[in-house]
Amino acid sequence: MYRAIRSFFDERGYLEVFTPTLSPSLIPEPTIKSFETEFINPFEERMKLYMIPSPEIFMKEMIANGSGSIYQISNCFRNSEQLGDVHNPEFSMLEYYSVGMDEVDSIKLTKELLNAIPSENENLRKPFLVTTMRDIFLEKTKIDLDEVQDEKEIRKAAESLGIHVPGNESWDDTFNRIFINNVECDISKDVPVVITDYPKQIECLAKDYTDRPYKKRWEMYIDGVEVANCYDEETDKGKIKGYYVKEYEKMEKERKGTDDVIPAVDMAFADLEMKKSSGVAIGLDRLLMTSLSLTEIRPLLSFPLSDMLTQDN
Amino acid sequence: MIKAGQIEKGTALLIKGQPFLCIEREFVNPGKGSAFVRLKLKSPATGQTLSETMKSQDNAEDISIEDRDFQYLYNDGENFSFMNTENYEQIEVPMKSFPDYEYLMKEGESYRVTMWEDQVLDIQIPSKVVYVVTETEDAVRGDTVQGVTKDAVLETGLKIRVPGFIKQGEKVRVNTETKEYIERVNS
Structure with a gap:
């Protein structure tokens, strides 16, 4: 599969890049926990380094510096995620950025990619079912997201479905509660499903629609498992800066006094001349898993962390 | 109280005053979202199952069993x-x-x-149990080739398929989850 992916992008003129796994700063993402380590520089001050949760920070800098369309297969790290059937703290990620394209073009490109990789699972070859988040929510829950734009309204909607919501919960947490409970578990397992137009309340570096409260972001599910995430990348420096400030503050507030690492951020990221582009990130272990019609990634990993932990006990 | 993220298969919880046993647990991390657990719970009193989605950091009332x-x-x-x-x-x-x-x-x-x-x-119930075959027809000559199965009733009344060579009164090991024949047990 890795060879097929490389040929696919090489044929289309994408440059394969290799960026660092250790970074002195990360993009602030309150929902992702980081691994932290230290560079011991003899006779100098030690320097904190973080294992990347995605190569996004470096790849975007390359785009801004005029690299053109690029792709990368790299190992990424996410801490504090519980070891489940489709989670390992170290995992393989494919990221590709297409310069000049938007998220709709990325759907087409991703369809072609799925056709080009080896698969024993017929579902990967089938036409995608593309739906907006609002439509799939309406279908599965009868809730119109347009009408539950604040915390109070979405909480009422959740409670009408029998979901208990603790006090002062944020909009996106309540949204995710409903999404996981009533929508995600019921996503078609017969064809790849692309859910577009994510709520703007879920902060990320995707562009906003100007006429509706959603972002130009999609996620793809194969056999009901989330495998890909895509943005029409934000290029507005003010908005990138705003995201950095807001999300860093949120992360600091949530993590202060806990064991969770608060990774450094580099505000200079917001000053990059980000080009019009669309980026897709695919969890490769999960893609490989679905291509073999498996339901867990363990058999694909030579050394799953869960096994190494049991050996120690 | 425990955190929902600590719930495992077999954990007993009290939900609205009713005891439930966790029979399935799955971790879900929605893209750009907090960590959640999706639980399948069973009420031993009614046999009713319940799906519950909780944030890993939510509190749950566990009971000691x-x-x-x-x-x-x-x-x-x-x-x-x-x-x-x-x-x-x-x-x-x-x-x-x-x-x-x-x-x-x-x-x-x-x-x-x-x-x-x-x-x-x-x-x-142990996952593999040995039972005595109380009812099964004798194999027709020539049907003892591998792969041919027939009906059998076990001492508990359980009906399963067994290979043609199994005779009434013999013992067989059975997978109690799938209720399938595993092997013949001698003696």
Whole structure:
């Protein structure tokens, strides 16, 4: 599969890049926990380094510096995620950025990619079912997201479905509660499903629609498992800066006094001349898993962390 | 109280005053979202199952459960009767809470029972059990080739498919989850 992916992008003129796994700063993402380590520089001050949760920070800098369309297969790290059937703290990620394209073009490109990789699972070859988040929510829950734009309204909607919501919960947490409970578990397992137009309340570096409260972001599910995430990348420096400030503050507030690492951020990221582009990130272990019609990634990993932990006990 | 992220298969929880046993647990991390767990819970009282989605950081009320050994005596069509082998106390468990268990448990045999106060939450049946075949037709000559199976009834009344060479009165090892034949047991 890795060879097929490389040929696919090489044929289309994408440059394969290799960026660092250790970074002195990360993009602030309150929902992702980081691994932290230290560079011991003899006779100098030690320097904190973080294992990347995605190569996004470096790849975007390359785009801004005029690299053109690029792709990368790299190992990424996410801490504090519980070891489940489709989670390992170290995992393989494919990221590709297409310069000049938007998220709709990325759907087409991703369809072609799925056709080009080896698969024993017929579902990967089938036409995608593309739906907006609002439509799939309406279908599965009868809730119109347009009408539950604040915390109070979405909480009422959740409670009408029998979901208990603790006090002062944020909009996106309540949204995710409903999404996981009533929508995600019921996503078609017969064809790849692309859910577009994510709520703007879920902060990320995707562009906003100007006429509706959603972002130009999609996620793809194969056999009901989330495998890909895509943005029409934000290029507005003010908005990138705003995201950095807001999300860093949120992360600091949530993590202060806990064991969770608060990774450094580099505000200079917001000053990059980000080009019009669309980026897709695919969890490769999960893609490989679905291509073999498996339901867990363990058999694909030579050394799953869960096994190494049991050996120690 | 425990965090929802600590709940495992087998954890007993109190939900709206009712005991539930976790039978399935899955971690879900929505893209750009907090960590969640999706649970499937079973009420031993009614056999009813419940799906619950909680944030890993949410609190859940766990209850302390205890395993005790009970001897299975008989069933009267509605309840299973068990006896505590230490104090000879008898308890009754509604059969509808444990469908098919009447065909898996042997009268007189001891089983480990998971209890919360006086309530039975689970009856543990080993995953592989040896049963005597009480009814099966003799194989027709020539049908003893590999791969040919036939119906058989076991001592508990469980009906399974067995290979053609198995005779009435012989013992077979059975997977109690799938209710499938595993192998013949000699002696």
